[in-house]
Amino acid sequence: MSDTPLQADRDKxxxxxxxxxxxxxxxxxxxxxxxxxxxxxxSRALLINEIAILALFALSLDLILGYAGIVSLGHxxxxxxxxxxxxxxxxxxxxAAPLSDPTLGLLAAGATxxxxxxxxxxxxxxxNDLTKLMVTLGIALIFQELANKFxxxxxxxxxxxxxxxxxxxxxxxxxxxxxxxxxYSVTVLFLLFCAARVIVHSPFGISLRAIKGNALRARxxxxxxxxxxxxxxxxxxxxxxxxxxxxxxxxxxxxLDVLEFHRSADTLLIVVLGGVGxxxxxxxxxxxxxxxxxxxxxYTQQYWQFWLGLILVVLVxxxxxxxxxxxxxxxxxxxxx
Amino acid sequence: MNAILQTKGLMRMFGGLTATNNVTFSLPRxxxxxxxxxxxxxxxTFVNLLTGVLAPTSGDIFFDGQNxxxxxxxxxxxxxxxxxxxxxxxxxxxxxxxxLGFALSEARGEGAQFWRRIGTHRxxxxxxxxxLERLGLGDVLTRRVGLLPxxxxxxxxxxxxxxxxxxxxxxxxxxxxxxxxxxxQILQVIEGLPAEMALMLIEHDMELVFRFAKSISVLVQxxxxxxxxxxxxxxxxxxxxxxxxxxxxxxxxxxxx
Numbered sequence: 001m002s003d004t005p006l007q008a009d010r011d012k013x014x015x016x017x018x019x020x021x022x023x024x025x026x027x028x029x030x031x032x033x034x035x036x037x038x039x040x041x042x043s044r045a046l047l048i049n050e051i052a053i054l055a056l057f058a059l060s061l062d063l064i065l066g067y068a069g070i071v072s073l074g075h076x077x078x079x080x081x082x083x084x085x086x087x088x089x090x091x092x093x094x095x096a097a098p099l100s101d102p103t104l105g106l107l108a109a110g111a112t113x114x115x116x117x118x119x120x121x122x123x124x125x126x127x128n129d130l131t132k133l134m135v136t137l138g139i140a141l142i143f144q145e146l147a148n149k150f151x152x153x154x155x156x157x158x159x160x161x162x163x164x165x166x167x168x169x170x171x172x173x174x175x176x177x178x179x180x181x182x183x184y185s186v187t188v189l190f191l192l193f194c195a196a197r198v199i200v201h202s203p204f205g206i207s208l209r210a211i212k213g214n215a216l217r218a219r220x221x222x223x224x225x226x227x228x229x230x231x232x233x234x235x236x237x238x239x240x241x242x243x244x245x246x247x248x249x250x251x252x253x254x255x256l257d258v259l260e261f262h263r264s265a266d267t268l269l270i271v272v273l274g275g276v277g278x279x280x281x282x283x284x285x286x287x288x289x290x291x292x293x294x295x296x297x298x299y300t301q302q303y304w305q306f307w308l309g310l311i312l313v314v315l316v317x318x319x320x321x322x323x324x325x326x327x328x329x330x331x332x333x334x335x336x337x
Numbered sequence: 338m339n340a341i342l343q344t345k346g347l348m349r350m351f352g353g354l355t356a357t358n359n360v361t362f363s364l365p366r367x368x369x370x371x372x373x374x375x376x377x378x379x380x381x382t383f384v385n386l387l388t389g390v391l392a393p394t395s396g397d398i399f400f401d402g403q404n405x406x407x408x409x410x411x412x413x414x415x416x417x418x419x420x421x422x423x424x425x426x427x428x429x430x431x432x433x434x435x436x437l438g439f440a441l442s443e444a445r446g447e448g449a450q451f452w453r454r455i456g457t458h459r460x461x462x463x464x465x466x467x468x469l470e471r472l473g474l475g476d477v478l479t480r481r482v483g484l485l486p487x488x489x490x491x492x493x494x495x496x497x498x499x500x501x502x503x504x505x506x507x508x509x510x511x512x513x514x515x516x517x518x519x520x521x522q523i524l525q526v527i528e529g530l531p532a533e534m535a536l537m538l539i540e541h542d543m544e545l546v547f548r549f550a551k552s553i554s555v556l557v558q559x560x561x562x563x564x565x566x567x568x569x570x571x572x573x574x575x576x577x578x579x580x581x582x583x584x585x586x587x588x589x590x591x592x593x594x
Contacts, residue, residue: 009475010466013434016479017456203442204451210428210439217426220388221497222414222443231449 021201027280031190034283038182045178051290052185053246057263058270058282059189059196060239065268066277067200068232069212070124073133073264074140075240080259081116081143082109082241084154087254090165100166102249106188109245110238117237121230137261144259159255163248174250181250188246189283192239196279199235208232269308273315275324284323340399341366341505341535342387342418347396349379349386349559356382357393358559364505368535371550373543373570375579379559380539381423384507388420389413401504415444419503421494423510423539429483433474433493436482437465437500444501465500472496472526488519495526505535512545524548547571555579 038048057079064070086105093099124135147154154160167173172180199205210218211225219225248254257263266289274285292311296304319326342364349357356379364370374380385391387398389410398406405413428436441461442448456462469475472492477485482493491511498506512523524545530536540546546553546567553570555563557579563570570576 005475006466006470009470009478010463013466013478014456014459014462016432016434017438017454017462020456021454198454199451201454202451203439203447203453203455204449206431206435206439206455207443207448210431213428213430214426216390217422217428217497219390219410220414220420220422220426221440222411222501223448224409224411228449 021197030280030283034186034190035183038179038186042177042179045182047290047294049178049182049185049250051287052182052189053243053250054267054270054290055283055286056185056189056192056246057240057243058267058274058286059193059279060236060243061267062271062276062279062282063196063200063236063239064233065271066279066281067205067212068208068229070229070233071129071132072124072136073261073268074136074138075236075267076259076261076264077120077136077140077143078113078117078237078240079244079247079263080147082113082244083248083254083258084147084160084244085109085112085241086165086245087160087163087248088153090163090249091160093166094162094164097166097170100164101170102165102168102184105165105249106242106245109241109248111241113241113244114234114238118230118234121233124233125226125229137264140259140261140264144256144261147256147259154256155254157256159253160248161253163252163254165249165252174252178250185246185250188242192242193279193283196239200279204228204231269312273312273322275322278321278324281322281324288323339365341368341401342537343399344387345397345399347383347386347398348394349382349391350394356559357386360396360556360559360561362554362561364535364537366504366535367533368537369549369551370536371538371540371546371553371567372556373540373546373553374556374562378556380556381509382559383556384420384509384539387507388418414501414503417501417504418507419498419501419505420507421498421509421511423513425487425490425494427482427490427493427497429481431482432479433469433482433485433496434462434465434478436493437469437496438462440497440500441465468496468500471529473522488515488522491515491519491523492526495523499530499534502531503534505537506530507537507539509539510541511538512540512542520545 038045061072061075064072086109089105089108090100098104120139124132148156165174168180168184174180207218207223207228211223211228215225244258247258270285270289271282273288274281292308293304296307315322321328340363344360344362347357347360348355360383372380372383382391386393389408393406396406397404400413400416400418405416435455438455438461441464445461466478469478472495474489474492474496477489482490485493495511508527511527512520515523527549538546538549550567553565553567554561555570555576562579563573563576
């Protein structure tokens with residue numbers, strides 16, 4: 001009796017859930033373009049590298065903001081911790097494996113940021129949104145001042161010099177045109193994006209969306225809300241740490257700037273610009289942000305923030321869901337979830 | 338001891354106000370019990386205390402033999418104490434199939450799995466569909482919850498709560514606000530719940546109460562005021578007294594007296 005109405009509904013539901021996580025061709029096209037762009041526009045490799053790093057950082061913020069509803073103004077702390085971890089490792093190894101190995105640097109940066117993320121998650125997850133904003137901001141300020149204070153380790157205001165990562169996978173040397181850097185960063189972004197994509201479509205991911213949607217009900221279903229939020233906060237911290245590590249390795253330096261407040265704020269802006277809770281919003285938002293900066297500042301060096309601000313206001317007020325929301329509307333796709 | 342859920346001297350204060358006053362209460366396994374009381378009697382506060390949304394000021398709560406008074410809400414839910422809400426608490430941008438699949442995954446202890454997409458466990462999907470069909474939601478499996486008619490949303494409230502096969506289910510005004518034509522469906526769903534599942538219905542609608550309940554507790558100003566079989570409660574002049582002014586209810590007692 002496989003064609004009873006019940007069985008038909010079961011099959012329909014099964015197919016529906018399967019379709020949610022399916023790769024669609026625009027996604028494949030986007031990633032193909034991301035890799036191809038390095039070959040097509042080698043003179044833009046440094047810009048592509050920057051975009052990839054920014055996108056990864058924004059992606060990590062989208063994981064907590066878009067999927068778990070945790071607002072943060074201090075996400076840059078993890079980015080900075082990752083940058084210093086990778087920078088110090090590369091410096092310690094003096095350009096030779098194993099210590100200067102970039103992959104090791106990424107793992108170490110991710111792990112360090114994750115540990116700090118887990119430790120601070122207990123503070124961050126208390127209280128309401130405003131409390132969260134202030135606590136995350138406060139933690140970021142503390143880390144910034146620590147990096148400034150311990151200048152014998154971090155180089156203080158002069159920055160960390162002599163960051164010399166070894167060849168990527170022992171094969172590819174970082175070149176001055178940034179081609180290796182761009183391939184390296186885009187690849188890391190792609191891999192971590194795929195992982196994030198799996199996670200947001202998993203039972204764990206749907207429980208986060210449920211918590212964001214209605215924490216009261218999630219608890220009544222038996223979801224350990226705090227533990228789940230701590231887990232995603234820790235993961236997002238690791239992602240941000242890896243993004244920071246990419247910046248340290250590909251630019252061969254770390255300055256106090258990695259811990260500046262504007263990084264956290266810019267990233268929040270990028271996620272909103274791209275579309276919160278879409279993953280792709282982080283990537284598209286980062287590209288749009290960087291290209292807008294490049295474009296506008298080629299006309300007016302000083303006032304680019306004016307135009308950025310104007311675009312942001314228009315987008316937030318009149319186009320719900322950022323660039324991804326705009327695309328969904330233009331292609332006539334119902335904005336889902 | 339045949340009670341699934343018990344309280345001893347349960348108290349809850351909000352500042353100087355006593356919302357729950359020294360309640361010692363027992364819900365037998367497989368019960369069909371109703372908790373009634375005039376507006377502001379503290380019925381929902383009592384449910385919130387039982388389920389861990391609120392912490393008691395003092396007193397104990399026993400569920401399935403364990404003192405759960407200090408347990409967080411999610412642990413009580415996992416132990417088999419489920420509830421529905423007086424005001425819909427749903428995930429508006431989910432679909433019913435996602436909602437049920439999620440609730441079932443959590444009940445099976447698979448909610449933290451991050452390495453596989455949802456819907457790969459055929460058993461979970463099939464069971465979700467079965468429950469939804471049984472509760473009259475089979476035609477809206479893949480519609481957004483926020484777009485469902487109110488009556489369907491009320492049914493989904495119950496579907497979520499029964500997904501984990503709880504030992505006790507607290508139904509907080511399940512038919513509240515449901516248009517007359519759709520009430521009957523909700524009543525039938527409640528009556529069709531497994532006999533071994535203890536049910537406590539918090540309700541204002543006396544027709545529903547007297548049709549459903551085998552026993553009734555009356556809560557007045559946070560304290561247990563009367564307990565007994567429906568016929569006794571209906572005859573009790575003191576109960577009638579506390580409902581004075583709530584004409585609809587009054588009328589119901591008149592009819593039964």
